[in-house]
Amino acid sequence: MNPKGSRESLARALEKVGYLVDEGLATALFLARAIGQPLLLEGEPGVGKTTAAKAMAAVLGGPLIRLQCYEGVSASEALYEWNYAHQLLAIRAGESSGGAMAATDLFTEDYLLDRPLLRAVRHRGPEPAVLLIDEIDRADDEFEALLFEFLGEKSVTVPELGTFRTELDPVVILTSNRSRELHDALKRRCLYHWIEFPSVERAARIVRCNVVGAADRLVGAATAFVAETRELDLDKSPGVAEIIDWVGALHALGVTALDRDETLATLGAVAKTPDDLIEIRRALDRGEIGAAFGGPAA
Secondary structure, rough: OOOOOHHHHHHHHHHHOOOOOOHHHHHHHHHHHHHHOOOOEEOOOOOHHHHHHHHHHHHHOOEEEEEEEOOOOHHHHHOOOOOOHHHHHHHHHHHHOOOOOHHHHHEEEEEEEHHHHHHHHOOOOOOOEEEEEEHHHOOOHHHHHHHHHHHHHHHHEEEOEEEEOOOOOOEEEEHHHHHHOOOHHHHHOOOEEOOOOOOHHHHHHHHHHOOOOOOOOHHHHHHHHHHHHHOOOOOOOHHHHHHHHHHHHHOOOOOOOOOHHHHOOHHOOOOOOOHHHHHHHHHHHOOOOOOHOOOOOO
């Protein structure tokens, strides 16, 4: 994609790879590419934050580099580490030949292992890499500080070798489910966009793009049913990802029209806790949901 293109052309390109965006998200993704600023995407689980980075990589033609965050993720997993096994072999080889290796001989690029951030910095193209820092809210507060140099300056410093800077800026996308508040210093270094859960009509369009061949009637009914369940008091409200999985499962079973029996048989694609399964079944029995296939008596 030409960075001098438009957000409309980006939206069309993303749709071709099966990712539908509204104007707000198209603008945010376009600017992340055009001005080279990291983009922080927040929203409920399952609304397509991670998929946005995958779709951008598919459109741009560069590699997707992913850093999956979790509690306790370390600098060596994010930035770089030294190949200690090869360093040890080099030391032993030097000793066997009667020589001694200096520290400067051991801490060279030959022994440097690139992890996601350094890999993104050292990527030379021809197309830009897309760096996905996924679920940053799962990492510790201290880990965020490790990202500041990279997010602000697109560089990574290795004390033994110096500072590596990008020649071709990656597209950097961070995602968060807001399980905790992120540090202001991180937010200041990023563009920001909140991804809303789409309307029933838009969600149906997204599902059709991802489950090719599924009956339109099935897609419409399943999308409407999930919208109804989101009004219930659930532990984990289903998102677009769950609708796609559910319609995919129903389509694989040969279902073309949603009914109560097929819904109950495949409910595990929508509800992810025992309490949610019970709540959805009770709501069906009470007639609170199920209008998409004629109510509980259908």
